[in-house]
Each structure stands twice: as structure tokens, then as C-alpha cells.
Amino acid sequence: MEVDDKADWVNPSANARMRDQARDLIESLSNTVALRGLVCIAGGLLVLLLPDATTTLVTGIVIALFAVSGLLDLFYALTGRRWFGRRINRFLAALRGIAALAFAALLVLFAYAGVGELSLAFTISIIGVYVGIRGIVTIIAALIRRKDRDPVPSLAGGAIAVVVGVLAYTVPASLVQTVIIGGATAALLVGLLLISWSLRHASRHSDVAPSSLSIPEVLWDWIEGSDVGRKDRAEQAGGLYFERPERLTKLGTWWVMLALSVAIATFAVLADSTAVIIGAMLVAPLMVPILGLAGALVNGWGRRALESGLLVGAGAVVAVVLAYGIAAWAPVAVSFSTNAQIVSRVSPNTVDMLIALAAGAAGAFATVNSRVASGIAGVAIAVALVPPLAVVGVSLNGGRFDDAAGASLLFLTNFVAIVLAAAGVFVLTGFARPHALRNRPRQILQTVAPFVILAGIILIPLMLTSEGLLLTETRERDVQKTTEEWLGEDSGFEVTDVAVSGSQVQVTITGSGDAPAAEDLLDALQPGFADPVGLQLTVVPVEVTVVPAPGS
Numbered sequence: 001m002e003v004d005d006k007a008d009w010v011n012p013s014a015n016a017r018m019r020d021q022a023r024d025l026i027e028s029l030s031n032t033v034a035l036r037g038l039v040c041i042a043g044g045l046l047v048l049l050l051p052d053a054t055t056t057l058v059t060g061i062v063i064a065l066f067a068v069s070g071l072l073d074l075f076y077a078l079t080g081r082r083w084f085g086r087r088i089n090r091f092l093a094a095l096r097g098i099a100a101l102a103f104a105a106l107l108v109l110f111a112y113a114g115v116g117e118l119s120l121a122f123t124i125s126i127i128g129v130y131v132g133i134r135g136i137v138t139i140i141a142a143l144i145r146r147k148d149r150d151p152v153p154s155l156a157g158g159a160i161a162v163v164v165g166v167l168a169y170t171v172p173a174s175l176v177q178t179v180i181i182g183g184a185t186a187a188l189l190v191g192l193l194l195i196s197w198s199l200r201h202a203s204r205h206s207d208v209a210p211s212s213l214s215i216p217e218v219l220w221d222w223i224e225g226s227d228v229g230r231k232d233r234a235e236q237a238g239g240l241y242f243e244r245p246e247r248l249t250k251l252g253t254w255w256v257m258l259a260l261s262v263a264i265a266t267f268a269v270l271a272d273s274t275a276v277i278i279g280a281m282l283v284a285p286l287m288v289p290i291l292g293l294a295g296a297l298v299n300g301w302g303r304r305a306l307e308s309g310l311l312v313g314a315g316a317v318v319a320v321v322l323a324y325g326i327a328a329w330a331p332v333a334v335s336f337s338t339n340a341q342i343v344s345r346v347s348p349n350t351v352d353m354l355i356a357l358a359a360g361a362a363g364a365f366a367t368v369n370s371r372v373a374s375g376i377a378g379v380a381i382a383v384a385l386v387p388p389l390a391v392v393g394v395s396l397n398g399g400r401f402d403d404a405a406g407a408s409l410l411f412l413t414n415f416v417a418i419v420l421a422a423a424g425v426f427v428l429t430g431f432a433r434p435h436a437l438r439n440r441p442r443q444i445l446q447t448v449a450p451f452v453i454l455a456g457i458i459l460i461p462l463m464l465t466s467e468g469l470l471l472t473e474t475r476e477r478d479v480q481k482t483t484e485e486w487l488g489e490d491s492g493f494e495v496t497d498v499a500v501s502g503s504q505v506q507v508t509i510t511g512s513g514d515a516p517a518a519e520d521l522l523d524a525l526q527p528g529f530a531d532p533v534g535l536q537l538t539v540v541p542v543e544v545t546v547v548p549a550p551g552s
Contacts, residue, residue: 037194044187073097132165163456226430294422323393346406360421
């Protein structure tokens with residue numbers, strides 16, 4: 001047997017096949033589309049791995065874009081000639097151009113004239129003001145020209161721009177992280193898609209010249225080439241929608257599983273059991289109608305979208321009511337401040353939305369690809385749908401309305417993020433009908449736009465929470481460094497705990513000997529805070545007793 005294996009390894013025909021495959025792979029990846037894909041992947045990796053260089057690069061790009069956009073708007077306002085973008089009122093274009101040049105000048109002033117410190121967060125704040133102004137201008141222009149064209153797309157686009165502008169201005173630090181992670185991830189995904197298109201293009205021996213295609217054209221060709229067909233689409237839709245035959249039986253089973261999953265999740269919250277929570281996630285059926293809603297939106301199935309949305313809403317209400325009732329009768333005293341299942345779900349941040357986006361994409365991909373369908377259980381665990389609703393019911397029963405609002409926000413975050421991510425995956429994997437995307441793009445965009453706007457509105461409290469966490473972590477890190485400097489290198493103490501809560505700083509040091517004066521530490525900490533702060537210093541003495549061995 002070993003001799004045969006060696007003979008196969010040195011077989012000239014096998015080596016020739018390997019060389020041919022390697023040559024075909026190189027040829028497939030040598031066209032312009034694949035090269036652009038490699039550039040996208042390299043750019044995404046550089047952004048993630050080199051954050052400092054990303055800050056400088058983004059700042060320069062932003063300044064250049066502001067300047068070019070402003071000059072183009074002013075040129076259009078003066079001459080009436082438009083090279084890029086839609087035609088709008090020339091007076092509004094002039095105002096927009098002046099605003100863009102003013103923002104570019106302000107950024108240059110901060111970046112190169114030494115007027116102040118230019119950070120990426122500050123840059124994002126300026127972008128937020130500019131994007132918000134552009135959104136307002138778009139809305140005004142749509143209202144002025146509503147008799148000439150349908151104003152709904154422009155109004156939706158303007159509303160999205162206003163929401164993005166508000167986010168960028170109010171929570172720039174959190175938005176910076178979200179934009180960097182999201183942009184880099186999108187670049188990686190687009191790069192992989194372009195490379196995959198190149199490989200498929202080579203295998204099909206298509207006559208389309210890659211050099212003549214733009215990235216949007218490549219994406220559209222990918223969408224058309226990925227069409228699963230009417231038969232497979234109908235088969236996949238059968239698992240997402242409760243339709244004939246046996247419609248009532250399917251709905252009955254769904255409601256039974258929902259009730260059981262809510263009961264399990266509520267008991268898990270009351271018992272503070274992570275293992276039981278995972279069991280509730282596995283049997284929760286809410287993911288199905290949410291994915292069905294996403295599939296209906298991108299296919300233009302109005303009735304199915306309405307039915308899926310109503311089912312999700314009714315299921316959420318029933319889950320909260322059932323959890324409230326179980327909590328009212330359960331002989332368990334709940335500690336809302338120490339119960340990990342409650343505490344972890346009442347203060348969602350942007351990380352929760354990113355998790356839901358990734359889980360929604362994975363769930364949609366598992367729905368249309370039978371080879372990875374087994375991974376849907378992992379998706380159910382990754383994004384919690386029923387447990388937040390259980391926390392809402394338990395919190396309402398305990399009179400903790402703030403906790404109930406936080407858990408409701410987490411559920412809404414998961415719901416919106418899953419819909420948006422799944423809609424994108426359904427388009428790219430061919431579940432969405434190319435015919436509907438081609439012939440009814442405005443209708444589909446109008447149905448998806450409210451979810452984009454809602455996601456932007458949800459991001460405001462999420463990013464405020466993230467902003468607070470970032471600020472607290474930064475302050476605690478600065479307090480730790482200042483305390484270590486206050487102790488000195490030869491001190492017998494070490495910092496074991498640091499906490500910043502409002503106007504109070506708590507520091508715990510452990511060691512032996514005499515600690516420096518606490519007043520000196522407070523004086524050193526004060527410059528790092530805008531308002532006066534108090535200090536609570538806890539010194540834990542360490543007493544070491546050495547008893548030598550007898551006879552030593």
C-alpha cells in the first residue's frame with residue numbers, strides 16, 4: 001500500500017494536473033476584478049491592523065472629499081453643469097458647497113496650523129454636521145420638487161443622512177469604532193466576493209471582459225449568476241412562511257415552541273442559569289419569521305412581509321406577557337443588581353448590534369445553503385431573541401421599568417440588525433429574485449429604508465452606552481497610570497483595583513509599608529477630570545511572617 005501511495009505521488013499525470021490547476025488559479029486571479037478584490041482585502045486588513053495609520057489616512061481623505069465636493073457644488077451653482085450626482089436647486093447647491101469648503105478649511109486649520117488637536121472623533125463630528133446639513137438640503141429639495149418626481153426616495157435618503165449626522169455629532173468616538181470595523185469588514189467581504197466572481201467567471205468561460213466592469217456591475221452580475229431559480233426559491237420559502245398545506249398546524253407548532261422557549265428562558269432568568277438560557281435560545285422559533293420578513297422585503301412579497309412582521313410583533317407581546325405571569329407566580333426573589341442574566345441584557349451597546357448583524361447574515365446563509373444548515377443552532381445561541389423578552393417581563397413584574405426598557409432595546413436591536421443583514425445575504429446568495437430587483441428597485445428600497453432609519457435611531461442609545469463605557473475605561477486607565485506614578489517605582493504597594501463612578505474615584509492598593517499621602521494622589525488625578533472629584537483610597541496591608549525551619 002505504501003509503495004502505491006508513493007507511486008501516486010510521483011505520478012507524472014498527477015503532477016501535470018496539479019500544475020494545470022495552479023496555472024488556472026493564477027489566470028483566474030490575474031484579471032482586474034480579482035486584483036481589485038485583493039486590494040479591498042489588503043485595505044480592510046490594514047485598517048484593522050494599523051489604527052494609527054488609518055486615522056491619518058481617513059483624515060486626509062475626508063479633507064480632500066470635502067474640498068472636491070464643495071468645488072463641484074459651487075461649479076454647478078454658477079454654471080448649471082453637473083458632472084456627478086443629481087441636479088438640485090442651484091441656490092441650495094451653493095450653500096452646500098460653501099459648507100463643504102468651510103468644513104475642509106476647518107479640518108486643515110486643526111490638522112496643519114496647530115490651532116488644536118485633530119482626532120478622528122473630531123473629524124467624524126465635523127462629518128456629522130456636514131452630512132446632517134446635506135440630509136436637510138435633500139429633504140427640502142425633495143419637498144420643493146415633489147410635483148416633478150416621486151419625493152419618497154429622496155425623503156428616505158435625506159432622513160437616513162440626518163440620522164447618520166446626528167450619530168456622528170453626538171457619539172463620534174463610538175461611531176469611529178463602528179465605522180472602522182464595519183468598513184473594514186465590508187471591504188473584506190467585497191474583496192472575497194470579487195475574487196469568488198473571478199473564479200466563477202473563469203470556470204464558466206464567460207465572454208464578459210472583467211476589465212470593462214465596475215464593482216457595482218460585478219456585484220450585479222454575481223447576483224444574477226447566483227439566482228437559485230423558482231423551484232429552489234419556493235422550497236426555501238416553504239421553511240420561512242406558514243402557508244398551505246397545513247398552515248394552521250405549522251402555526252400551532254410555532255406558538256407551542258414559543259411558549260415553551262419563553263417558559264424556559266423565564267425560569268432561567270429567575271434561577272440565574274446560563275446553561276438553561278442556552279437551552280431556551282436553541283428552541284426559540286422567533287428567528288424564522290424574522291428571516292422570513294427579510295426574504296419578503298427583498299423579493300417584494302408584500303403579504304408575506306406583513307404576515308411575518310405581525311407574527312414577530314404578536315410573538316414578542318405574548319412572550320413578555322407570559323414571562324410577566326411566570327415571574328408573578330414563581331416563588332423566587334430576584335436580585336436585579338446581581339442577577340447576571342438580567343444585568344447582561346439591560347445595557348446593550350454597539351457590540352450587540354454587530355453581533356446581531358453577523359448572526360443574521362449567518363442565519364440567512366444557513367437558510368439558503370443546505371450544506372451549512374446545521375449551523376443554525378449556533379446562530380440561535382449567538383443572538384438572543386427570547387431571553388431579552390423574558391427579562392422585559394420579569395423586570396416589569398418587579399417594577400424595574402428602566403431594566404425593561406433596556407432589555408426591549410436589546411430585542412429591537414437584534415430584530416432590526418437580523419432583518420438588514422439577512423436581506424443583504426438573501427440578495428447576494430440568489431434567494432432574492434433578480435427580476436424584482438431589476439424592475440422594482442424603488443419599491444424594495446422604500447420597504448428596506450424604514451429599517452435602515454430605525455437602525456440609525458436605535459444606534460443613538462447604543463452608542464451613548466458605548467461612549468460612556470469608553471470614557472469610563474479611559475478614565476480608569478488614566479487613574480491607574482497616575483496612581484502607579486504616585487506610588488513610585490520603589491514602592492512596596494501595587495494597584496489592585498480602580499473604579500470611576502461619577503464624581504468619585506475609588507482606588508485599592510495592596511502592599512506593605514507606608515503609602516504616600518492620599519491628598520497628593522487626589523491633586524495628581526484632578527487635572528484629568530473636567531469637574532472636581534473625590535477620592536476613596538483603600539490600603540490593604542500585607543503582613544509577611546517568615547518562620548525558619550528548626551535547626552537551620
